[in-house]
Amino acid sequence: MLTIFGFHTDDKLYRKHAQILQRSAEKFDINVQFSEFSKDDWQKIIAFKPTFIAGMRRDLKGPILFVDADAIILKDIRPFFESLQEDIAVHYINGTRLISSTVFINDTPNARLLMDEWERRQLNQPDRWDQVVLQELVDEWVEEKRITLNKLPPNYTFIFDTSRRTYGDSVEPIIEQLQASRDKRWIDKYQRRNSFHQWLMRIPYLLKSTRKIVGRHNVVNNRAESLGIDIRLTIDDLI
Structure with missing residues (x-):
C-alpha cells in the first residue's frame, strides 16, 4: 500500500500547504505521514532532506512517495505508483535534470541502499544541492546496473507556472507543485x-x-x- 510522506516547517505558510496536500491525498484514500519541524531545527540539520527520506525508507513498509509539502494531488495516483517495479522513480526535466520534489522509493533492498548512500554522500558534501547529489548517484548506479529507474512523466511533478511552457498543453497535472x-x-x-x-x-x-x-x-x-x-x-x- 502506497504511503505519501514529507515534512514542513512550523510557519503558517508551509503548515497550511501541508494541510492542503494531506487533505488532497486523503480524498483518494492514500496513507499520509507528514512531520513538522521548527525552522531553526530544519536549518541546523546537515543533509536534512536525504537524512529524512532515508530514515523514512528504513521505518516504513511498502512503496513510499516523498512529495514536497507545497504540492497538491489532483487525481488518484495509487494505480500508477503501486504498479511500479523499479527501485526509484523521479522526473528529469526535458530528460536531463532530476528534480526531487516527487520521489518514489520502492520497498526493495537496492532502494534502501540508494537512500542510505544519498544520505552518506550528502553528509560528506553538505554545501552541495541535495538534488544534484541525488542525480549523480542515481545516474551512476543506473549505469552500473545497481538500481532500476523509472523516469516519471511531467504530470507527477508539474510546476504550476512553468511546466506548461516546457511541455505544452497536452500535459495535465496529477501532482502539482505550487511553489511556496x-x-x-x-x-x-x-x-x-x-x-x-x-x-x-x-x-x-x-x-x-x-x-x-x-x-x-x-x-x-x-x-x-x-x-x-x-x-x-x-x-x-x-x-
Whole structure:
C-alpha cells in the first residue's frame, strides 16, 4: 500500500500547504505521514532532506512517495505508483535534470541502499544541492546496473507556472507543485521594508510583487476548492 510522506516547517505558510496536500491525498484514500519541524531545527540539520527520506525508507513498509509539502494531488495516483517495479522513480526535466520534489522509493533492498548512500554522500558534501547529489548517484548506479529507474512523466511533478511552457498543453497535472518559495521571497522583502511600504505590500494588486503572490494564492485556492478542500491561502498567512 502506497504511503505519501514529507515534512514542513512550523510557519503558517508551509503548515497550511501541508494541510492542503494531506487533505488532497486523503480524498483518494492514500496513507499520509507528514512531520513538522521548527525552522531553526530544519536549518541546523546537515543533509536534512536525504537524512529524512532515508530514515523514512528504513521505518516504513511498502512503496513510499516523498512529495514536497507545497504540492497538491489532483487525481488518484495509487494505480500508477503501486504498479511500479523499479527501485526509484523521479522526473528529469526535458530528460536531463532530476528534480526531487516527487520521489518514489520502492520497498526493495537496492532502494534502501540508494537512500542510505544519498544520505552518506550528502553528509560528506553538505554545501552541495541535495538534488544534484541525488542525480549523480542515481545516474551512476543506473549505469552500473545497481538500481532500476523509472523516469516519471511531467504530470507527477508539474510546476504550476512553468511546466506548461516546457511541455505544452497536452500535459495535465496529477501532482502539482505550487511553489511556496515564491512567497518566501516576498516575505524576505516584506521584512526588510519600513512600516509604510509594508502597508503598501499588504494591499492586493497594488504592487507587482504582491500581485504575483495573490495570483499564486488564487491558483492554490482554486485547486483546493476543486477537491472540496476548505483551506485558503491569503496574504495574512505570510505576515
